[in-house]
Amino acid sequence: MDHSSGSDAILERLLSLHPKVIDLSLDRMERVLGALGNPEARIPPAIHLAGTNGKGSTQAMIRAGLEADGSRVHAYTSPHLARFHERIRLAGELISEPALAHHLARCEAANDGQPITFFEITTAAAFLAFAETPADWTLLEVGLGGRLDATNVMTPALSVITPVSIDHQQFLGETLPEIAGEKAGIIKRGVPCVVGPQEDAALAVIEARAERLRAPLLAYGQHWHVWEERGRLIFQDERGLLDLPLPNLPGGHQIVNAGAALAALRHLDASEDACEAAVTRADWPARMQRLTRGPLIEASGTAELYLDGGHNPAAGEAVAAVLATLPKRPTHLVCGMLNTKDIGGFLRPLAAQAVSLTAVSIPGEANTLPAQETAAAARAVGIDADTADSVRDAVTAITASDPAARILICGSLYLAGRILRENG
Structure with missing residues (x-):
């Protein structure tokens, strides 16, 4: 098979457009999206996820829940494990090679050789694919941080912040409040935000931003609770109790990830069957x-x-x-x-x-x-x-x-x- 015109060749060329692998800023992103006709404004309603650990697992659970209710779901994650196509899921299916090559080529042409990072231009390709493929929801996982991440160019229907801890200090700051400030950058005016368990210093930063933007918070320990009891997962919010099987993704940390996913699904009025599917049908490789x-x-x-x-x-x-x-x-x-x-x-x-x-x-x-x-x-x-x-x-x-x-x-x-x- 000749890959010279396929996605591999384009991805190889795109890697050379910006000397830095990571350069957090939104101006290059806004420029290329503008040249493409702003596809990010036309994607199906989005759920935007930031956090240090658990973003991917939480997103996988939300997707499993929405799909169980019959919704068609786009999903964007990074990095990929085996092949790049895993990053872009269109209405439930991984993006095809012809579609990926087509969208990447359009982004490459629109960018016209200007400096842009690999993550930025491939995120633009994802927005293009999401805008042009019908679906009910778009799940967007932040690549790094939040405030200046390439995904942070649209207004979602719901934001989710999973637990924040110290990582990527060279880009996000040395202290927990600084890093939480970057993650909290995905909170938008008036848009509800589900918040997983946080250390007090991180939660204070998230709460202050939410208050300033009048964004309603759905926070762990205040608006929802989740715990394991007798081999079952118990979730409680103001709508009542859910008694569910333990998550199919292994590990005690998946209990709180499931809690954030369930808080999001309940906010979106998902059925009880969807909530059960979220914890029993999520697929997220390379996690034990x-x-x-x-x-x-x-x-x-x-x-x-x-x-x-x-x-x-x-x-x-x-x-x-x-x-x-x-x-x-x-x-x-x-x-x-x-x-x-x-x-x-x-x-x-x-x-x-x-x-x-x-x-x-x-x-x-x-x-x-x-x-x-x-x-x-x-x-x-x-x-x-x-x-x-x-x-x-x-x-x-x-x-x-x-x-x-x-x-x-x-x-x-x-x-x-x-x-x-x-x-x-």
């Missing part, structure tokens, strides 16, 4: 996903293989909490990370659960942390660590010494994506 096929499974013998893309301290805590609930087996980590992350913060919570860590460099990734440095960071938090040339070598070595192992490949969505391309 059990691998069941592919070359790595063949190499792993009787070991259990899991994959997770989380990479910051809150994700490390969430993964450690899931591991603690699984049946007892020695857990070995295979970890590759980017050099922009808080490696110690991610690994520290995992130290109590992991017997060993084998560090790898992420193949084909310029910003990978060298395996030696990941291993050193693991030793510094008390995990016995070694390095391997590849994930497959790591898995083979672990299973040779511990056939009953549980192996978790973790540390980066980029690493997770490579694994899923070959084993998903």
Whole structure:
């Protein structure tokens, strides 16, 4: 198949239009959208999600709920895992190759060679696709931050802010209030906003902005509550109680993500069936996903293989909490990370659960942390660590010494994506 005119070739060219991978500002975005006739003003009613952790899972649950009620739903997420098309879902289906190439080519022509980041121009392509494909709802996940994120160029029907914690300090600020201020930048005048559990300092910033813009808040602990009771998920708001199965996405942290999704769905008058579907039918890969096929499974013998893309301290805590609930087996980590992350913060919570860590460099990734440095960071938090040339070598070595192992490949969505391309 000739890719020279397809999306791959265009995406490759678009990567070279701006020297910086990330440059938070809205003027380039507004310029290209203007040249395209402002498609962002014509998309179906939008639900806009920001937050440090849980945006993707919460969005997946909202989508499952809306679709169970018969709605056609567009969805925008990032980054992708195996292929770019995953970022743009049109009325329930991943965007086709011809449609993606067509919309990207139009954006490239409209931009006319001017500086624009890869994320900005591909977000413009998503808006174009959403505006020209009929649907009932558009789910938009913020790429980074909120206030100056490329998605923040439209007025949604509902905003959602999932838990805010420290990540991406080089772009969003060093303190929790600064970062919360960036996330709260998605709040629009008069538009209701669902807020997941927050530290007090973050909540104060979100509340102040909402008050200034007269945006009604639907906040965890005030307007809605969610908890686990006797193996069920209980959700309560002013409309009453919901008694639902636990989320199909594993981990205690998915309880609060489900709560935010349910608060959003109830605000949109979704049915009780939709609320149940939200927690039982969400699909979100590389979140403590059990691998069941592919070359790595063949190499792993009787070991259990899991994959997770989380990479910051809150994700490390969430993964450690899931591991603690699984049946007892020695857990070995295979970890590759980017050099922009808080490696110690991610690994520290995992130290109590992991017997060993084998560090790898992420193949084909310029910003990978060298395996030696990941291993050193693991030793510094008390995990016995070694390095391997590849994930497959790591898995083979672990299973040779511990056939009953549980192996978790973790540390980066980029690493997770490579694994899923070959084993998903």
